[in-house]
Amino acid sequence: MVARGRGEGMRREPVLERQESLFDIRLDARDRSGGAPPPADPPRRVRAAKKAEPPPEPPAPRRGRAEPPARPRRRRRGPFLFRLVKWGFILGLWGVLALAGVIAYEASKLPPMQTLMIPKRPPTVTVLAADGKALATRGDMGGVAVPIRELPPYLPKAFVAIEDQRFYSHFGLDPEGLARALVTNLTSRRLRQGGSTLTQQLAKNLFLTQERTASRKVQELVLALWLEHKFTKDEILDLYLNRVYFGAGAYGVEAAAQRYFGKSARQVSLAEAAMLAGLVNSPSRLAPTRNLRGAQQRAALVLSAMRQQAMISQDMAGAALARPAQLSRAGMPDSSGYVADWVMDQMDSFVGELPGDVTVRTTVEPALQQAAERALEDTLAKSGAKYGVGQGALVMLDTDGAVKALIGGRSYADSQYNRAVTARRQPGSAFKPFIYLTALEHGLTPDTVREDAPVQLKGWRPENSTHDYRGPVTLTTALALSLNTVSVRLTLEVGPKAVVATAKRLGIASALDPNPSIALGTSEVSVLELASAYTPFANGGIGVVPHVIDTVKSADGKTLYQRAGAGPGRVMDPAYAAMMNQMMTQTLAIGTARRADLPGWQAAGKTGTSQDYRDAWFVGYTARYVTAVWLGNDDSSPTKKASGANLPVEIWSRVMKTAHQNVPVAELPGGLRTAGFGGIGYGQPGGSFLPPESVPDDRPPAVVGEAPAPRQEEPMTLDRWFVQTFLGGGQRR
The missing domain is CATH 1.20.5 (Single alpha-helices involved in coiled-coils or other helix-helix interfaces)
Structure with missing residues (x-):
């Protein structure tokens, strides 16, 4: 019996050749570097047989038990990572x-960094009023530098809180802030935040332009690193606060505080400090002068940031939020800009190259400047359109020639052209006092009679504005009623060159044509020089140089300029000044300026209206002040019959009332006090008193009644006239 082996009687499964798994990533010899060479190609028949050989069948599953599927092996990630x-x-x-x-x-x-230096801060000129209050600042920076140690502690902290929270810990570049700004800008898909530190902002302001390019940004970073290396944090913050732009033309924290709050940066409150800090983000858009609400909302964010960073207490933040900063209403008038510009025009002559920041004290009185600005603006707002007048100018001097108020136009914000100093316009009849003074100096008197009748000179036929004639009139009446024919006759009598010499002697600096038409004021002059040329009438014959600068001092208190008070001296005999005052008081009593209203004060002056009503003037004065007013249009277009008798007189009256409040009453040189007009009466030499109601308002007045006939007696000498009129030596004539 044949013995069965161990496996006899059992079904034997066929054994297939081992197949490589598709997921087997093990290396064989061929994959290894330096591995065995590939085996020799098999005989072609074998290869052909292999090609023809169908793919092997998968093994049949065993009975009674399912085989689990093969798991794919994971690729190792080590080399990829x-x-x-x-x-x-x-x-x-x-x-x-x-x-x-x-x-x-x-x-x-x-x-080269070893030669790089902080640019010298441009000098700032601080212009002060006569009482020491700031009128304006001028210079590229617009304000003096204030050391950080002199500022309230919360002021620099406000800038750090809102602009650069990690200022004291970063090295000039804030990676965290830059990353946050980058993420914010990417998520919002627009530029909403910037990552610049205070140091970078300072670098940009000191050395670079404002263009936004990658090149400039890189340079900004390099310079910021240099600044951090060279200066301490407080020094960097000091430089920043005194140079950053705050809008409305204010550079530096001092200029901004003066511009918006009317005070020094040393005195700003917490709410005001927060507003200043908030402005640098967008100074043009947030300037309180144009967007007070926006500036206050931004200030609230600054206060919140300061509270979050424990820079201020909750009570301090609450108090500041409850009373947000307000724009100063007690600041200097807008027209102060005309004064400041005129000051800057003179600085080179008085001081030369500025050694640094300087302070200029002027002669301007803020209350009078404000009153003059309001009077001009209110009058033009009410009647400018009716009379076709768009602009005006005003100059007020004291009897020493000091400028007390100067208005160069209706609005300095709209136009910086100074019509009081720079513009030249025809004065019309406001020039006639120089003709009459020349006539007096040639032997005539206020009682001298000349014919008001048609005049013809080589085809030129000047007429009175009313186109009628009064016959023989005294010089006093002719000047009060502004009779053109008499003015022409006097000019021809004394000579145009003599008239020009008189006007120049009294203070007219503009070129004057010595021809007969000068009798009607055809040569152009400025408001300032016409006011100064009238001043010798008010002070008894002393010439003045109109001036606005009193002292100039450097930042360390050194006096760079001090007005010495020098002037041309006496330019008119006191007796002639008295005669002219007697004549020109009649302009306000019975003449073209009878609408002038200055109760209790003796006043004189002269109106003027140029051809086609292009210019309207009134220059009037007391023993204290001289004020000249001009109205017209910049393009010299005719007005709608605006004359010196209406709007200029109205403006003059308002300003002079303010100027003479609480000022001791003084008489004009010559002692002309009598009973009558406004408490101070004015008699007409050689004739009867003419009541104001007898004179028309809108045109040069006509004479009521007959003019006195000339007296047949010996010629009146200057000495005899003065004795009779002012010393009681005879009947006033």
Whole structure:
């Protein structure tokens, strides 16, 4: 019996050749570096047979038990992660090298760091009023530098809180802030935040332009690192606060505080400090002068940031929020800009090159400047359209020639052209006092009679504005009623050159044509010089140089200029000044300026209206002040019959009332006090008193009654007239 082996009687499964799994990633000798060479190709027939051989059938599953499916083997990730890290490192290294190259290239465009210096701050000129209050500031920075140690502690803290919270910990670049700004800008898909530190902002302001380019940004970073290396944090903050722009033309925290709050930065409140700090983000849009509500809302964010960073207490924040900063209403008038510009025009002559910040004390009285500005603006707002007048100018002097108020136009914000100093316009009849003074100096008197009748000179036929004639009239009446024919006759009698010499002697600096038409004021003059030329009438014959600068001092208190009070001296005999005053008081009593209203004060003056009503003037004075008013249009277009008798007189009256409040009453040189007009009466020499109601308002007045006939007696000498009129030596004539 044949013994069965161990496996006899059992079904034997066919054994197939081992097949390589598709998921087997084990290396064989052929995959290894330096492994055995591949075996020699089998005979072609074998290879052909193998090619023709169909793929083997998978083994049949065993009965009674299912075989689990084969699990695929996972690919090992070690080499992939290694390559990723490796290439990331390589790319990062190249990026750093590229960035370093860009930084080096941009840095090469800057001056050598060893020669780099903080640019010298441009000098600031602070213009003060006569009482020491700031009128305006001028200069590229617009305000003096204030050391950080002199500022309230919460002022610099406000800037750090809202602009650069990590200012005292970063090295000039704030990576955290930059990353946050980058994420914000990417998620919002627009530029909403900037990552610049205070140091970067300072670098931009000191050395770079405002253009937004990658090149400038890189240079800004390089310069910020240099600033951090060279200066302390407080020094950087000091430079920043005194140079950053705050809107409305204010550079530096001092200029901004003066511009918006009418006070020094040393005195600002917490609410005001928060508003200033909030402005630098968008100074043009948030300037309180144009967007007070927006500036207050931004200030509230600054206060919240300061509270969150424990820079202020909750009570301090609450108090500041309850009373937000307000724009100063007690600041200097807008027209102060005309004064400041005129001051700057003179600085080079008085001081030369400025050694640094300087302070200029002027002669301007803020109350009078404000009154003059309001009077001009209110009158033009009420009647400008009716009379076709668009502009005006005003100058007020004291009897020493000091400028007390100067208005160069209706609005300095709209036009900086100074019509009081720079513009030249025809004065019309306001020039006639120089003709009459010349006539007096040639032997005539206020009682001298001349014919008011048609005049013809080589085809030129000047007429009175009313086109009628009064026959023989005294010089007093002719000047009060502004009779053109008499003025022409006097000019021809004394000679145009003599009239020009008189006007120049009294203070007219503009070129004057010595021809007969000068009798009607055809040569152009400025408001300032016409006011100064009238001043000798008010002070008894002393010439003045109109001036606005009293002292100039440097930042350390050194006096760079002090007005010495020098002037041309006496330019008119006191007796002639008295005669002219007697004549020109009649302009306000019975003449073209009878609408002038200054109760209790003796006043004189002269109206003027140029051809076609292009210019309207009134220059009037008391023993204290001289005020000249001009109205017209910049393009010299005719007005709608605006004359010196209406709007200029109205403006003059308002300003002079303010100027003479609480001022001791003084008489004009010559002692002309009598009973009558406004408490101070004015008699007409050689004739009867003419009541104001007898004179028309809108045109040069006509004479009521007959003019007195000339007296047949010996000629009146100057000495005899003065004795009879002012010393009681005879009947006043």
